[in-house]
Amino acid sequence: MNVLIADKLSDSALTDLKALGASIRFEPGLTAKDLPDAVSDAEILIVRSTKVSADTIKRGENLSLIIRAGAGVNTIDLEEASSRGIHVANCPGKNADAVAELAIGLIIAADRRIADGTMDLRQGVWNKKLYGSASGLKGRTLTIIGMGSIGRATAEIGKALGMRVAAWSRSLTEEKAKEWGVVYCSSIEKAASIADVLSIHLAAGKDTTHLIGKKVFDSMKNGAILVNTSRGEVVDTAALKEAIKSKGIKAGLDVYENEPGATEKDFKDADLAAMITGTHHIGASTDQASEAIASEVVRIVEAYRDSGKPLHQVNSQEKSQAHFNLVVRHYNKVGVLASVLGVLRSASINIEEMENSIFSGGRAAVCTLKLDDKPDEAVMSKIRSIENLIQAVLK
Numbered sequence: 001m002n003v004l005i006a007d008k009l010s011d012s013a014l015t016d017l018k019a020l021g022a023s024i025r026f027e028p029g030l031t032a033k034d035l036p037d038a039v040s041d042a043e044i045l046i047v048r049s050t051k052v053s054a055d056t057i058k059r060g061e062n063l064s065l066i067i068r069a070g071a072g073v074n075t076i077d078l079e080e081a082s083s084r085g086i087h088v089a090n091c092p093g094k095n096a097d098a099v100a101e102l103a104i105g106l107i108i109a110a111d112r113r114i115a116d117g118t119m120d121l122r123q124g125v126w127n128k129k130l131y132g133s134a135s136g137l138k139g140r141t142l143t144i145i146g147m148g149s150i151g152r153a154t155a156e157i158g159k160a161l162g163m164r165v166a167a168w169s170r171s172l173t174e175e176k177a178k179e180w181g182v183v184y185c186s187s188i189e190k191a192a193s194i195a196d197v198l199s200i201h202l203a204a205g206k207d208t209t210h211l212i213g214k215k216v217f218d219s220m221k222n223g224a225i226l227v228n229t230s231r232g233e234v235v236d237t238a239a240l241k242e243a244i245k246s247k248g249i250k251a252g253l254d255v256y257e258n259e260p261g262a263t264e265k266d267f268k269d270a271d272l273a274a275m276i277t278g279t280h281h282i283g284a285s286t287d288q289a290s291e292a293i294a295s296e297v298v299r300i301v302e303a304y305r306d307s308g309k310p311l312h313q314v315n316s317q318e319k320s321q322a323h324f325n326l327v328v329r330h331y332n333k334v335g336v337l338a339s340v341l342g343v344l345r346s347a348s349i350n351i352e353e354m355e356n357s358i359f360s361g362g363r364a365a366v367c368t369l370k371l372d373d374k375p376d377e378a379v380m381s382k383i384r385s386i387e388n389l390i391q392a393v394l395k
């Protein structure tokens with residue numbers, strides 16, 4: 001198993017992966033541009049935020065699994081990976097507490113202007129008058145957009161601070177909101193309108209690009225706080241800048257549109273930096289999160305080595321066209337399954353999924369085949385007549 005690790009990953013993961021029998025190339029300095037030339041030998045590619053382009057995937061002729069050592073997979077060309085039958089997996093929830101802690105840190109920092117005050121102190125300036133006013137958080141409304149792992153973890157800390165927590169999420173129901181102890185919001189605009197703090201926790205994708213834009217900022221109260229620790233692309237930066245100027249929105253950001261890669265040094269949007277409290281996409285960068293991610297990466301590789309299936313695959317077909325299950329019980333002999341496949345092939349029936357498991361003693365096995373079309377009686381009777389077949393049933 002050749003594994004290329006193209007980003008920082010904890011030492012424990014390297015040791016554990018070697019113990020699984022993997023041959024490791026650890027090159028955390030690789031950039032997205034370097035990857036196409038570096039990937040050719042790798043069967044498994046492990047990355048954090050480094051972009052995995054269509055070109056990298058095409059050039060990875062031995063590639064069969066890409067692991068995102070983190071949560072967001074918007075940096076990986078899923079379409080290209082899927083079209084080449086390459087598994088993509090992530091580590092869901094494993095860095096959620098770390099990101100939630102940073103979101104809360106940004107909320108407090110934006111309310112108290114901690115970064116601006118520190119910058120003045122470093123210049124020898126004392127200004128209790130300027131920095132001595134803030135809204136405070138207890139009793140205020142924290143509205144979460146996106147109740148996934150991080151949104152839920154942020155909600156819990158918000159409650160512990162005595163905040164009233166409200167939420168919008170695409171599949172949130174009133175019952176679920178009640179169960180989670182949050183106020184249900186039926187739209188993002190409604191959610192924004194009641195927020196003293198609006199915290200964004202949505203996955204990035206074409207449906208969520210600039211979802212937090214002018215309409216949402218127009219709905220917010222003057223002087224409310226906007227925190228984004230999800231992805232830069234989810235927030236329309238131009239509309240945010242306008243809202244900061246026109247209605248005093250205070251912003252705490254960890255992620256930015258077109259942000260630099262992990263090994264780059266320049267942050268180009270000085271205009272934005274002057275208006276916000278900002279961190280350097282470090283939401284997941286705590287020891288606790290790094291260790292949790294590292295052990296999940298090892299678990300994914302181990303499952304893949306043992307079963308050919310990774311844990312947490314994000315690019316499997318959601319709705320298969322295969323509506324017909326053919327269950328074949330057979331003696332564990334060479335050629336039985338090949339004959340079943342031969343009959344299906346001559347009937348132009350496609351098998352979308354297939355799983356064979358063997359019974360104790362090793363004499364018999366059962367194979368379930370998911371088919372895209374229904375075999376008629378003639379096909380079924382051909383299958384039933386195959387030598388060493390015990391039973392064939394359509395479910």
Ligand SMILES: NC(=O)C1=CN([C@@H]2O[C@H](COP(=O)(O)OP(=O)(O)OC[C@H]3O[C@@H](n4cnc5c(N)ncnc54)[C@H](O)[C@@H]3O)[C@@H](O)[C@H]2O)C=CC1
Binds near residue numbers: 073148169171231283
């Ligand atoms: N700042 C940082 O270092 C980190 C940032 N992240 C970002 O935070 C995001 C959320 O992470 P988790 O909560 O762990 O993921 P999650 O998968 O548990 O939650 C994702 C949320 O996005 C929502 N969502 C996804 N597609 C949507 C769509 N098309 N329309 C509306 N809502 C949609 C889901 O309903 C869910 O509420 C990640 O996708 C990643 O981009 C994650 C970890 C670290």
Ligand SMILES: O=C(O)C(=O)COP(=O)(O)O
Binds near residue numbers: 048049281
């Ligand atoms: O897990 C995620 O989605 C993150 O954004 C974390 O990014 P990182 O792995 O720290 O580059």
